[in-house]
Amino acid sequence: MNNTPSTPLSSRRALLLAAVTATAAAGVAPWSVANAQAQAYPSRPVTLIIPWPAGGSTDRHLRTLAELASKHLGQPIVIENKPGAGGTLGPSTMAQTAKPDGYTIAQFPLGMLRMPHMQKTNWNPLTDFSYIIGVSGYTFGLTVKADSPYKTFKDYVEAARKQPGTINYGSTGTGSSPHLLMEEVADNAKVQFIHVPFKGNADLQSALLGGHVMAQSDATGWDKFVDSGEMRLLVTFGEQRTKRWPDVPTAQDLGYNVVSTSPYGLVGPKGMDPAIMKTLHDAFKKAMDEPKHQEVLAQLNQAMWYRNGDEYRQWAATTYAKDKTLIERLGLAAK
Numbered sequence: 001m002n003n004t005p006s007t008p009l010s011s012r013r014a015l016l017l018a019a020v021t022a023t024a025a026a027g028v029a030p031w032s033v034a035n036a037q038a039q040a041y042p043s044r045p046v047t048l049i050i051p052w053p054a055g056g057s058t059d060r061h062l063r064t065l066a067e068l069a070s071k072h073l074g075q076p077i078v079i080e081n082k083p084g085a086g087g088t089l090g091p092s093t094m095a096q097t098a099k100p101d102g103y104t105i106a107q108f109p110l111g112m113l114r115m116p117h118m119q120k121t122n123w124n125p126l127t128d129f130s131y132i133i134g135v136s137g138y139t140f141g142l143t144v145k146a147d148s149p150y151k152t153f154k155d156y157v158e159a160a161r162k163q164p165g166t167i168n169y170g171s172t173g174t175g176s177s178p179h180l181l182m183e184e185v186a187d188n189a190k191v192q193f194i195h196v197p198f199k200g201n202a203d204l205q206s207a208l209l210g211g212h213v214m215a216q217s218d219a220t221g222w223d224k225f226v227d228s229g230e231m232r233l234l235v236t237f238g239e240q241r242t243k244r245w246p247d248v249p250t251a252q253d254l255g256y257n258v259v260s261t262s263p264y265g266l267v268g269p270k271g272m273d274p275a276i277m278k279t280l281h282d283a284f285k286k287a288m289d290e291p292k293h294q295e296v297l298a299q300l301n302q303a304m305w306y307r308n309g310d311e312y313r314q315w316a317a318t319t320y321a322k323d324k325t326l327i328e329r330l331g332l333a334a335k
Contacts, residue, residue: 042074045103046077046280048066048078048079048266049093050107051083051109052200057218057221060299068292086179087107087176088112100273102276102277106266106267110262110263110319117334119334129270131312133309135288137302138177140181140218140260141234143218143234144156144232146229146232150232161189168194170213173198173200180326181237187330201218208231220300233245241253263315281309288304
């Protein structure tokens, strides 16, 4: 008979063995115990990183969507604005510092698929993220102040032709869609625009209204200023004219082969548990279908762009390869 007293370590081992034996006897695989954390998710608030300043169109959209999704998730969704680097600072920082536990997610702007082609990055857009859900896309346009001498987009382009190196515009950052679509126009029109990058919509709008830039290329954060008469919308960049501003031509109407909607969605760090990703996906999908979300999209003149996680990841891979060609053609590829 062995009378040696058990040590704390041996006791813990015995308890662990008993737990595994019990779950096996109950017909439950041991690995299901490890899934308990995923099944209990979420047990605390989730942080959603928006990589743009507060007050812009993306911020307006995602704050509403997060509020609706939180009801389905059963926990608050806390917004963290983290602007910078053309919308890539927030998601890339998350990918490198956040745990893949579902408590930190981020908006994934299209610039994430372009920046690595333009400069060296320490993150990979295809392998360093877990793709959760595709959400929406933008209506882009070029606006000027109401008292601008440029009454039409043709006026603006002709000014660049007659006064090389003097006609500027602001965008939400180098490599962002508002930047690249204007570079495409310049390439088609054989003119040069001076690009002035900003951290996000709110800063850019203030600069335009303050007379610090001549025009702004941006998503529909300018809608209220256009409707109030403080800004003039010269052109939009969708496939068709907008319902809200039907008299404003598209770039295609004017003979420029430039169309951009810049779809975006939500991602987490790589290595997320599929069960947690499904919980997030389902909560945001239910939120997307709510009338209040549809109202916000209509206000911003944005369309729904639903993709499940697998569809979103496949779209990203295709777009990443396609945009490499665009960036090389515009002469913006990293040397």
